[in-house]
Amino acid sequence: MSKKIIVIGGSAAGPKAAAKARRMDEFAEITMFQKGPDLSMASCGFPYFIGGFFDDRNKLLCTPAGAVRDPKFYWNAKGIVAKVNTEVTRIDRQHKKVEFTDLMTGKKGSQSYDKLIISTGATANMPPIPGSDLDGITNLQSMQDADYLRKIRDEGKIKKAVVIGGGLIGIETLEALHLAGIELTMVELLPQLLTFLDWKMAKLVQNYLKTKANVITKNGVAEFKGENGKITGVKLQNGTEIPCELAVVAIGVRPNIGLAKEALLDIGSLGGITVNEYMQTSDPDIYAVGDCCEIKNIITGKNVLAPYGDLANLEGRVAGENVIKGNVASFPGTIQTGICKLFDYGIGITGLSETKAKEAGFDFVKVINASPDKPGFMDGKMLITKLIAEKESGKILGAQCIGPGDVSKQLAIWATAIKGNLNVEDMVNADLPYAPPFSLAIDHSIASAHILQNKMNGVFEGISGVDLMEKLNNNEDIFLLDVRGPDEYEQTRLGLGETLIPLGTLRMRLDEMPQDKNMEIITYCKISLRGYEAAVLLKAHGYTKVKVLEGGITAWPFDKEK
Template sequence: MAKYVIIGGVAGGATAAARLRRLDEHAEIIMFERGPNISYANCGLPYYIGGTITEREKLLVQTPESFRARLNVDVRIMQEVTRINREEKTVEVLNHQTKATYTESYDKLVVSPGAEPVKPPIAGINDPAIFTLRNVLDTDKIKSFCDTRKPSHAVVIGAGFIGLEMAENLHKLGMNVTIVEMASQVMAPLDYEMAAEVHQHLKTKQVEFYLKDGVSAFARKDERLSVQLQSGREIETDLVILSIGVRPETTLVKEAGLELAENGGIKVNSYLQTNDPDIYALGDAIAFPHPITGKYVNTYLAGPANKQGRIVADNIVLGNTRQYKGAIATAIAKVFDITVASTGLSAKALKREGIEYISNIIHGSSHAGYYPGALPYTLKILFQPKTGKLYGAQMIGYQGIDKRIDLIATVLLNNGSIYDLQDIEHAYAPPYSSAKDPVNQAGYVAENIITGRLKNINWKDVSQLHAANICLLDVRTPEEHALGHIEGSLNIEVDKIREQLDEIPRDKKIIVYCGVGIRGYFACRILMQHGFEEVYNLSGGYKTYEHTTCKQSNEDIFESSYIAKDDHIYRGKPADNASIDNLVKTFEVDACGLQCPGPILKLKTEIGKLQPGERLLQKASDPGFMKDVQSWCNITGNKLVSVDSNEGIITAVIEKAAPKQVANMQGIPVAAQLPQNKTMVVFSDDMDRALASLVIANGAASMGKEVTLFYTFWGLNIIKKTHKPKVEKDLMGKMFGKMMPGDAGKLKLSKMNMLGMGSLMMKKRMLSKNVDSIEDMIRTAIDNGVRMIACQMSMDVMGVSAEELIDGVEIGGVATYLEEAEKSNLNLFI
């Protein structure tokens, strides 16, 4: 009868024991565990502390009693193997309960010692308010501290996956949370631009965090703990979680003479054998060649440990028949509202290994945009420039992140390429995906790059280029450009590029960008096919550029915080004799489902109904609203009290400001000295041009500007009534009436109208994207105070009578228009 001894339980050791029994009913199996628990959900520990998992027993996957009863495994808890005698094939064991020691023989030995938290020799690190999180015992200590001491502030040292999960769960308990991270970013497996998106999300949750800073010492200050940083800052707190990292716990095997890899892990072959053929190793402590680089690495994940346990058992009982392929470190974490996932190698890892690669970033929605509830995602893939061999991927979003990263990981582990991403057949229905899933889309874009149809440039390269040698071309709408853009960029909307090619220099490198990259790609193709040679699309668009170039850290946000009567933490000084709820009158409005600039227009309309000092709470699902509302407040002078994101819904609180009266020496308001109005001459009745004029007008009106639209000649067709009264016309008037569009609903596209099919497609597209119709935009413009003037001379020539125009339109001449133009700093001809 064979005798198998296993050192260590949890994912790897417990799995190996269970598989051994299923393969060999008659073997003697002994499992040693120095703690009280043999199999527990270590990944669930932060969520038990935070209260998401309410029952401690649910963390315990198996107990020693259940393991013995079902598997007939001799489980010995609170007993630690202190030495391995390879020649005698025995282990020495210390019983922590009786303090007795003894030896146990084995035929085959499995070692699964795991990893231990890094605890550097910092002064004061043994303070009772400083904790690490590795097992259930650690969890119990933290949970008891939180329940009994009721800490109001916590510091998390280290911003890896576990550190951020702990930050979220402590935040959920009502604490102010500060994160301290030595690196320049959170979550080391991510590339910087992806981590930057996590940084911005942490800001929306009012999490304080310090990057590129470390702890120099801990010291007691009365009832609080002082965390002293290397930068000189000092943070007073009640609780500290050390999450600096882990390292393989290999003291036992090292003393036994088992070979270690350069990174400190237990070196194993493809059968998971050590250099002793009777000793197998698995779990966090082992080092195995990476499937891509071939270099020995550690993988601190439960999934690979479970797989290794099964392979080890098969090889022990059946002979060395199964080989381990290695792990590509596919990982995922919930960080407040977003999901962050990665697989394979990052750009910095590829650079470190000297592997040539290309990367690309795409943004999109979790499912079909026309189905309610679609939320944004960001996906980055890395691949070989010529063959398209896949190297890695990172993804951030709200829904469906797990299934996409799993698909990519499967392709990657099977040595696949970007072409395999294109071929993936996914389950599709509007609530779950789009006909072209994000994974397919990433493959298509990668092919465009490999074939040369698209030249990509990343945010970092753009920031390092000399401005005199490049032309930054923003192909978004003027409204988007006004709310934020790369400094020095030329703004030509993508649909206007063909008409404005002469404005784009041919002797410079053209860097095209839009919001997320799609319109930029269209613009690049247009320019390249019109003879522009050096044309590049900004990977990830302005969204990625803005995330990476703005301030990353979030320091000193708790300096003036206090707890009010409603038990919430507020910034600033508490008000006297009044609760927070009664301080300010607040009105709520829902702008979910509206696309840019819809939420801002809604904001402008609703804020106009308030009195100075009153507040508006507005919700929106457009991810751009998070930034747009800040820009809008900066432009208009209103106060942004707060902006938050919860499960993809952005909530902003805006306080209406009193009219500014900044006076100069003569007593005249400064703002009154400068032209502020906007005027447009609308000459065309093309549907797309009419849309552009109304979008610009409504965008300017939302910022408090006075806007005048002067309709002349064919532009008059835009402002005709749908149901017009009968009017007497001469012969020419009747002929013009039959040849021209009868109202805004009958306008044609300037390009690709296709006998009316194009305009019908455009209307359906606008409807699916929650973009207002032209008729609704006209009504919104009038409601927002946009002045619409019909040219009297043009009306006479075209045979249009006043009765045919929609209500609210004025009739005037050139002088009326010129009077408004004199007051304007922007005058457009459309």
């Protein structure tokens, strides 16, 4: 007798689970229920549809070969019954059936299952403040939201908009609307954008974003203002009012667990469905995948919410195999690798940030490397990487990378290193592909490992811009040494009373250095490669407290003189 498989949810994880189940068993009866009208939407592509990177909305629903994934496609190509505009309203665990309603006709029905996969996704958060029901306020969670914002772009009537929330979706939505010629303000309640990054890295992103839009942090929205049912502005908690004709709310999502909760399935402390490594819930015949469930962070061992499209597909693949073959496939968890595009910048993280490493109780070392992704003669672009490793073992714990260079490549290298339990020593001689069109002779990632190795071995002593500024604010006696050339110094400088002595003249000008060789000296240049060489030179001449400003001028997160 053929197995009866039901999948609730048709966005990412659900269709992947259904397709995998079909490949495991040609004769299983597989039905997928989708509350909305569309199936297998590439939701991560919504901002790029809105921004005009492509114009055909069906490309968000297509296979690589160009076939639209609609119910007809699922039946003809995969033998899967896909019911759209159909909401599952109840899971009856005792009788192993689901109850559903056709949203177009109102007709109700029920269907039995042997195995059930819940893929109900997440719901966008909306602040509980006055005016939330005004026209012109939207999220970017569904195809309908994407259609609405694309229409706004195409019509070109809206001049001012506010994006509320400085996370991944907010950042990508802001870029999309900016490309439509809309004047934009981003509002973030927390002290920084992109909270998965450490403050300094996020501040560098914010400094860049300010060249494109107005950015407000440490201030939330108190009220949406409107006239005749339409939004006219946003009032902030400090009383400031920002006129606008559109507000996009991107303040995160929460797992959609209504069905699971009513069915008395176990729910985790973070509000997601509890699953084991097989994506199996507390009911052995029910699995859950995607944004609705909690999964384990591989590094810390603690559960996290990780609403990422790639993870949803991986989880769906595991569940699809297990509902047919038994629990033969497992999903180990996540290291929470994420990336986004912001105009010319890539921004991403894999593994733990410094903040998360502290919370997890790790004793770690960190460095910042600012250097190009390719040689200058191949139009290399700058990258800034923050690398974190366990102090005793050297095990890689996390990497953050931003800049106009190839951020994706760097994150892929470090994500693989983390999953492979590699340490700093493993990475200092990594055999990566090299040719000038693709990388430096010593790839940016290997250079980052070299700096961290030097730091762990006591050869290099660095200091972050944040820590340096704290010392200066505390009026500590520090000698700042800029070893760039005069032309670079004239273009931009820290403006903190630093002394300019170009590296090429330092040996001849040691008499201009402090006479007290125990005085703290901070050396730097554009990316602090010359700064490091200056520090080595000064230590050789008896200076005992020499540190290098990690990342140099490039990674300085505060305002600079120009």
